[in-house]
Structure formats: C-alpha cells, structure tokens
Amino acid sequence: MTQEISIKKNSNGKIGAVMVLGAGVAGIQASLDLADMGYKVYLVENKPSIGGAMAQLDKTFPTNDCAMCLLSPKLVDTARHPNIEIITNADLHKLDGEAGNFTAIIDKRPRYIDEEKCTGCGTCTNNCPVRNIAHFEDVDELGKVHLSQEDQQVIEQILAGHESERAAVISVLQDINARYRYLPEDILRHTAKALDIPLSRVYSIATFYNSFSLVPRGKYVVRVCMGTACHVKGGYQILQALERMLKIASGGTTEDNLFSLEEVRCLGCCGLAPVITVNEDLYGSVKQAKLPKILERYQDESVVAESTVGGTE
Amino acid sequence: MMAKLKPEDLSRIAEKMRRQTLLREGAGRAKVTVHMGTCGISAGARKIMTTLLGLIDQQQVQDVILTTSGCAGLCSREPMMTVEIKDKAPVKYVDLDEKKTLTIFTDHVLGGEIVTDFALGMGSERVS
Amino acid sequence: MIVQPEGIFYQMLTVENIPNLVEEHLVKGRPVDKLMYVPSKGKPPIPKLSDIAFFSKQRLVVLKNRGLIDPEKIDEYIARDGYQALAKALTSMDSEQVIEQVKGSGLRGRGGAGFSTGLKWELTRKSSGNGKYIICNADEGDPGAFMDRSIIESDPHSVLEGMVIGAYAIGAAEGCIYIREEYPLATKRLHIAIDQAREYGLLGEDILGSGFSFDITVHRGAGAFVCGEETSLIGSLQGQTPEPRIRPPFPAQSGLWGKPTNINNVETWANIPTIINRGAEWFASIGTESSKGTKVFSVVGKVNNTGLVEVPMGMTMREIVFDIGGGIPGGKKFKAVQTGGPSGGCIPESLVDLPIDYERLMEVGSIMGSGGLIVMDEETCMVDVARYFLDFLRSESCGKCTTCREGIAAMHDIVADICNGKGEPENIGLLEELAEAIKDASLCALGGTAPNPVLSTLRYFRDEYDAHIKDKKCPAGVCRALISYRIDPEKCKGCMLCGKHCPEKAIGGEPKGPQTIDLEKCIKCGVCRESCKFEAVLIE
Numbered sequence A: 001m002t003q004e005i006s007i008k009k010n011s012n013g014k015i016g017a018v019m020v021l022g023a024g025v026a027g028i029q030a031s032l033d034l035a036d037m038g039y040k041v042y043l044v045e046n047k048p049s050i051g052g053a054m055a056q057l058d059k060t061f062p063t064n065d066c067a068m069c070l071l072s073p074k075l076v077d078t079a080r081h082p083n084i085e086i087i088t089n090a091d092l093h094k095l096d097g098e099a100g101n102f103t104a105i106i107d108k109r110p111r112y113i114d115e116e117k118c119t120g121c122g123t124c125t126n127n128c129p130v131r132n133i134a135h136f137e138d139v140d141e142l143g144k145v146h147l148s149q150e151d152q153q154v155i156e157q158i159l160a161g162h163e164s165e166r167a168a169v170i171s172v173l174q175d176i177n178a179r180y181r182y183l184p185e186d187i188l189r190h191t192a193k194a195l196d197i198p199l200s201r202v203y204s205i206a207t208f209y210n211s212f213s214l215v216p217r218g219k220y221v222v223r224v225c226m227g228t229a230c231h232v233k234g235g236y237q238i239l240q241a242l243e244r245m246l247k248i249a250s251g252g253t254t255e256d257n258l259f260s261l262e263e264v265r266c267l268g269c270c271g272l273a274p275v276i277t278v279n280e281d282l283y284g285s286v287k288q289a290k291l292p293k294i295l296e297r298y299q300d301e302s303v304v305a306e307s308t309v310g311g312t313e
Numbered sequence B: 001m002m003a004k005l006k007p008e009d010l011s012r013i014a015e016k017m018r019r020q021t022l023l024r025e026g027a028g029r030a031k032v033t034v035h036m037g038t039c040g041i042s043a044g045a046r047k048i049m050t051t052l053l054g055l056i057d058q059q060q061v062q063d064v065i066l067t068t069s070g071c072a073g074l075c076s077r078e079p080m081m082t083v084e085i086k087d088k089a090p091v092k093y094v095d096l097d098e099k100k101t102l103t104i105f106t107d108h109v110l111g112g113e114i115v116t117d118f119a120l121g122m123g124s125e126r127v128s
Numbered sequence C: 001m002i003v004q005p006e007g008i009f010y011q012m013l014t015v016e017n018i019p020n021l022v023e024e025h026l027v028k029g030r031p032v033d034k035l036m037y038v039p040s041k042g043k044p045p046i047p048k049l050s051d052i053a054f055f056s057k058q059r060l061v062v063l064k065n066r067g068l069i070d071p072e073k074i075d076e077y078i079a080r081d082g083y084q085a086l087a088k089a090l091t092s093m094d095s096e097q098v099i100e101q102v103k104g105s106g107l108r109g110r111g112g113a114g115f116s117t118g119l120k121w122e123l124t125r126k127s128s129g130n131g132k133y134i135i136c137n138a139d140e141g142d143p144g145a146f147m148d149r150s151i152i153e154s155d156p157h158s159v160l161e162g163m164v165i166g167a168y169a170i171g172a173a174e175g176c177i178y179i180r181e182e183y184p185l186a187t188k189r190l191h192i193a194i195d196q197a198r199e200y201g202l203l204g205e206d207i208l209g210s211g212f213s214f215d216i217t218v219h220r221g222a223g224a225f226v227c228g229e230e231t232s233l234i235g236s237l238q239g240q241t242p243e244p245r246i247r248p249p250f251p252a253q254s255g256l257w258g259k260p261t262n263i264n265n266v267e268t269w270a271n272i273p274t275i276i277n278r279g280a281e282w283f284a285s286i287g288t289e290s291s292k293g294t295k296v297f298s299v300v301g302k303v304n305n306t307g308l309v310e311v312p313m314g315m316t317m318r319e320i321v322f323d324i325g326g327g328i329p330g331g332k333k334f335k336a337v338q339t340g341g342p343s344g345g346c347i348p349e350s351l352v353d354l355p356i357d358y359e360r361l362m363e364v365g366s367i368m369g370s371g372g373l374i375v376m377d378e379e380t381c382m383v384d385v386a387r388y389f390l391d392f393l394r395s396e397s398c399g400k401c402t403t404c405r406e407g408i409a410a411m412h413d414i415v416a417d418i419c420n421g422k423g424e425p426e427n428i429g430l431l432e433e434l435a436e437a438i439k440d441a442s443l444c445a446l447g448g449t450a451p452n453p454v455l456s457t458l459r460y461f462r463d464e465y466d467a468h469i470k471d472k473k474c475p476a477g478v479c480r481a482l483i484s485y486r487i488d489p490e491k492c493k494g495c496m497l498c499g500k501h502c503p504e505k506a507i508g509g510e511p512k513g514p515q516t517i518d519l520e521k522c523i524k525c526g527v528c529r530e531s532c533k534f535e536a537v538l539i540e
Ligand SMILES: Cc1cc2nc3c(=O)[nH]c(=O)nc-3n(C[C@H](O)[C@H](O)[C@H](O)COP(=O)(O)O)c2cc1C
Pocket: C108, C109, C110, C111, C112, C113, C114, C115, C117, C137, C138, C139, C140, C141, C142, C225, C226, C227, C228, C229, C230, C231, C263, C264, C265, C266, C268, C370, C444, C445, C446
C-alpha cells in the first residue's frame, strides 16, 4: 500500500511537520522533543514495532541500568503523544522537495492484523507456527483437538494421575514424553485445555527442557554423553562416529525411524566415560570401533528383547 | 500397614535386622553382596546377580545370604561384589564376569578359599 | 609402599628388597608375595582394604553405609543406627538446639556456594509466615559429578532423615526432592525409601509419636542445567518456565509458592544425621579452619581409579589424584584438575599440593562446586576444555540476560576460532573484556561464573593459547584443525586393524608392512589411534 502524506503549508510557506526515520531510542527521543516543541511528527520505522535495539538489551553501558526501565516510559509517551503519528512496518520509498517542504512517499507493508482490534497481548507470537510445530489450516481449526480414542484414554489417565498436584504441567509432559517418546501436538493442546493454562505456556515449557522433543523420535534413542569426563575421554569423537554411521546429524532421526541421535549432559556414570545409552541400556568405556556392534543389536529385531541389560563395551 | 513406630521401636528393629543380616549374629554361614549402583549395573552387575541366583537355586544352597547394595565407590573396577564368610574378614572382588563369579562361588563361598586372582582386597572401609 | 594401579601393599621393606621388588613387580608385573601383607598362614596373601590407598585415605561420613546396606530395605538402615538422630532430635532437643548443633558443626552447603547451613536454616526459621517448605536439590547438573546420584542410590534414607530433622528445626510441614530425570534408578530407590518411611511413620503425621508432622514429595527435572539454581528450581516446581529471578527476596523469605523455603543439596542433608548423632564438636574436629567435615568427590577423567571418594576437607589434590586415584593411566604426564564444573576452573600441576577447602580453591580461581574432579593429562587440550565449557554454557543459558546469552556465545566463537587455528593475538584481550562484562551484568550465578573456565585456563595455560594462536599448533593433539595423524613405520607391525576400522578407507599398506595414512582422505576421527595395539599412530 502506498499512501501519500500531504500536509498543509504554514503561512511562511514552511511546513510545521517533521518526519523521523527509524524508531530506535534516538528516533524516539528526537520525536518526543520535536513533538513537545509543537511540531507534528511522523515516526517511520521499518520493523513492525518501535523500540529498536535497546528494547532487546538487558542493561545499558556504562551504568548497568535496566534498559527497559529507561525505554518503556518513552515508548508509552510516544504512542500517546497527540503530535506523533507512528508508521511502522514501513520504508521510505521516495523523497522530493527541499528544506521546509518535502513530499515523502512511504511504503507500508501489510500487517495481516486488524490494528484497531489488536491489544498487543503477544499470545500470537508465542503460538507462531514458524517457531513451533503448530500449523493451522484455517482459523476455525484453532483450538479443535483431534485425538484418537486411544490417545484420549492415555491422556485422561495421565491427567488423572496428577490431579492433586498444584503444578502438574511438567509431570504431565514427562508422562506424555515417556509414553510417546515425544510431545504430539494435539495432545499438548488437549493438555493445555485440561489444565486450563495457555498453550503458549505449555510450549514454552516444552521447548525449554532438553528431554522434550516436539518431533517424533526413533524407536531407539541413542544418547551420547557430552559431560566433562566423557569429553576429555573422547565423547565428541564417539558422537561424530555415530553421526557417520547413522548418517544423521545429532538431533536427527534415521529414515527408517529406528534410531534417533541425541546429546546429553552427563549421565552420572562418569567413572565409565565415555558413556552412551540406547533407550534404557547404558554402555560404558565405549570405543569407536565397538559402535557398529552395539548398533547391530538393535537393528536385528530378535536380539533386542534380551539386550535390556547393558554391558561395558 | 505397619504400625507407626515409637522411638524405642528403632532399636528393636535394629536388633532383629542384625540377627537376620549379620553373620556373627548367626544369620548364615556366608553373605554375598553384589554392588548395584548405576555404574555397577551398566558394567554388568545384573548378569552377576542372575548368575549367583541361578547357582544358589541350582545347588540348593541354604546358608548363603545373597543381597544387593549401592555403589562401592570404585567405578573403574565394576562390577564388584563382596564375599563374607562367618568369622572372616569380607573380601572384595572386582572386574567380574560370569565365569569369574562361578569360580568365586564354588571356591570361596562354598569352599572357603579366597580366589586371589580376582580379589581386590579384604577387610572393611574406614567409617567414622 | 603401594604399587599402583594394582594397589598391592608391601610391608616392612628394607633397602635390600627394593631391587628385587622393582624387578619382579614393576618390570615383570608379578607381585612379590613374600613381601606382601599375609593375613594368616597357609592362605595366599591379598592386600587389606585399609592398606590400599584408594580406601585408606578416605573417611566415610556421608557414605558411611555405602556397599553395606540394601538401599531398598529401611530395616537395614535402621540396623546401622538409622533414624536414631531423628529420634534424638524429636525427643530430646527443641528446634533451636538442632539449629545450634548444625551451626556449631560448621557445615557449609555442598551444592556449590558453600553458605553456612545452620545460618540458612535459622534465617528460614525466623522468617514470618506459615506453611514453610524445605527442598532437597538433587538436580546434579555439573557434568562429571555424580555424588548425589550415588548417595541416593546407596543410602536414600540418610537424605530423608536429614530432611525430617531439618524440617523439624525450621518448622516446615512439606518437603520436595527435585531430582534429575537422567537418574532413573535413584528416583526409583527414593520412592521406595519414602514409601517405607511412611509406613513406619517416619514421614507423615505425628512422626515417632512426637506430634511433629512432615511429608516429602519427589519431582523430576527434565534436563535443564539452570534448574539447579535455586530460584530457577522453584520456578520449575511451580510449573513456570524455569528462569532464575532476581534475589532478594531470597527463598528463605519468599520461595516456593511465596512461602519461606530452605533449599539444600543432597550431600548437605545427608550430613545432618551424623552431626546430630555425634555432635557438633565431633564434626567440627574434621577438616580445616573454615571448611569442616568431609567432602565427597567424584574422581573421573584421565585417572586410574575412577570413582566416588569421601575425604576430610584439607586433603591435597596430590593425595586425591595420585594416592586415591592411583595416578594417570599409561604413564602419561598429569596436567590439571578441573573442579566446580562449568562455574569452576582448572588447577595446574604447580598447585597440586594445595589443601582443598572452599577458600583456597577460590583463591586459585576455581570453586569447590558440587565435587566433580576431572583429571586431565598431557593429551587434554586446555583451550579445547575452555571451548567445551563455553559450548555447554551457551546451550544451557536460559537466555534471560543479554550478557549471558550473547556474551557466552561471543566468547565461544572466539575460543572456537582459536581451536580452529583462526585465532589472533588480540583475541585474548577481547576474551578478558567480555569475561568482565558477563560477570558484572548477569543475573544469576550461571552467567556470573561462566567466564571462570576461560579465565583460569588463561591464567595457568597461557602458553597453550599462544601455541594455538601464534604457532597454529595444538600441543596436546586434540584440536582437529591443527593436527594430523601419522603412522610410525618403526612401531607399525602391519596388522591392518586400523585400516579395517577407518571409515574413509584412508589407510593403505601391505600386510605385515608399515601402513600409511592418506592425509587427503583422513577426517581425523582418531579411530586408528584408538584401535592400534602398538601405539604406532602418532599425532603431530
Ligand atoms: C547455574 C547453577 C546451577 C546449580 N546447580 C546445582 C546443582 O546441580 N545441585 C545443587 O545442589 N546446587 C546447585 N546450584 C546451587 C543452588 O543454587 C543452591 O545454592 C544450593 O542448592 C544450595 O544448597 P546448599 O546450601 O546445600 O549448597 C546451582 C547454582 C547455579 C547458579
């Protein structure tokens, strides 16, 4: 959308309006000062929101003051100032004229959001499908959960097991993770509803901890210890050897869904370093040359049943 | 449901337990402890345990107490077990496998002869 | 004398015996029976545990029941005077007396920071408000440390007993144990122990008929290092995203669900029963001026005897590494000990005679931490170790503070460049500057201590950094970009085992003749070196 801003001229032929490009802290301060002096200010910003880099900082140099504490009042003032008009998500397309009388053409990108109605609560950002696995075909689908009867039963049972707990969400996620070896999307949505907490909270917890996965894992999860003891004894080489053998990167799953490869921080068996686990089986003092044999056990269906006891390789 | 304990019950339980587990209190002739912490188990302690259970069952041994316990501290020499014969100092065996276990069971547990090749040492640790 | 690694003890040696002993045992590998401790006539001699340095140098307080009781049977714990301390506290002491004992013992937190436990209890006790909580921190996040796992696995009741005593002293009615999910066996044994203690009325209503009630629940972590930090752990228990929050208010004022909360490490709790049983003076008689009692260490890495050891505070690093640990395998040269996990530092060989306590470790740029001792030999690259810890912290930082999130990543990239041979001399100054900023501006101790591994390696192993930066060499032969593999034709017997394992088929040569590595194809995975039985594969 290209919108031309036309402004009435003052009696002296000059225009009492200013355009400030860039709504970082400098642009904001300039706009506030100008607006206070009585000028009409158009504050143009490329990003969808104003604030710039300072809004992302924790502290400012050299006083170590809290960045947001300094900035937030200014943001609010800017938004409320009658003399300031904020134009975000926009670029300067063309500038004509001379000092005192410019014509600016600004390209404003669509926001796909009704700016009149949006309250800036931020829930949509948290649920953004790009960052999470959630993907909504159309808006009506939002909130609808499709569970098979079996899944329904499983989740009901898990939830019932933690009914008395005050903060059940982590325990519930752990149980789901134990049952499915990852956290299926529909079940997470059901959980959020059942526990009456926002889906975004569930996602933020699910993505914080290392042991949860949002994508399905293979039948056998190979975990390589990346603890200090294992590191000095060559754990990293073991990881790379496994990556080569399974032809996947750490964090990936083989095409036949048999193996997933993960890193873990210390399994508490540092005395036997380097250590790997395959599901519940733990192997200590692992050597690269022994890896094919360990993997073989799990590739052959018939052997698997009896190999639940780990062994030092 | 057990009755709730009173302070004086503790010593009663302790007494009873000592009679059941300590050889010098007449609990048995020999005691075999397999050390089963995470390290021990991953080094193969469960196989040792199964072997011993099999041996005891097979030979119908009555006077040997077989028990488990946590890690013995020396991870690099797991799996480990301790064999104690009545009135003798306990002996710690290290780096076990099924074959060694069989030898130790026959020679030491049943025969009373320490298998020096597999033994780490005898006696107990200093507890303060 | 003791010959390691076998740990054979020789007694009553005379000068005449020595050549014979060296010849027989050290050269030929045959222990000399006639010089060894002989238990009784006719029996083949084996060493006594009390004569083996691994055991004799240890003093077991926390681990007093290790290997002796079945952790799944409460009666066996009771048979070794278990729950006597609880009975003593409940029947003959009031809560102030218990706190006095703990304060008098000089016990300091074993979770890392080393704050006085008695003082912390007193603070929580004096906080106004009811419904206080106590927490046992079993989220042992330090890589290379497994003290807490082992304590819970071999003697879970000692932790429970300590907690009940603590709850009585503080006036708490509920307790939580937060345990990492990587420890399934410990979790299982903990549940069994709690059930058994409840059955006996040692947990629950009216404990031992005293009118005091207290119960414990177990919560599992889900693999996040930062959850070991106390405010983050509390957040996790409350089902929030576990980011640390600013202190004050300290948990002692406002912790779990806003109530006064006392949080201690597993080992701290496990010390309590013995302190109550044996008295504060007894406990305070062990250790050094400022650090009392014993400390459990996990001795791991490049050392012959890896395992869990408990020693009095004030023992030197040399005794732990060389006497208890039995020295470095393969006759390699000792380089350093890393203590305190990602918040700690490396102690070089020149400081190996340092007595270990909280203050001394701090002075040399490391910390006590939770007790992981990772031994490093000449084949460990200290720059790589620094890179490793930065990598760890980079992925474990919760991301709340900019300095921690971005600063650690920036430091990591610089150190990684150095490892890859792209380092510049001015990088060192930049690292130091970043370290300063990260230390100053981070909210929790994760960021506050994150630069330590870099600073301590810079302090003691500057020459290794210089070798990487100026000579583009990795003296320890670890950093892949700076090394290459070569087979020593003198040593190679032509068994061709290396070629069999080589994933890139980069090794060629005639059977029984010396092999060669095609450096074009070589990806430096090191499998040849690992599998060579003749140590013929060299790194240069
Ligand atoms: C990043 C970070 C990780 C921590 N990890 C642990 C841990 O794994 N175990 C632990 O007991 N304490 C850990 N702590 C220390 C705790 O915050 C807390 O000081 C300790 O549990 C208090 O117990 P104590 O007084 O018995 O030492 C950690 C602290 C930080 C900053």
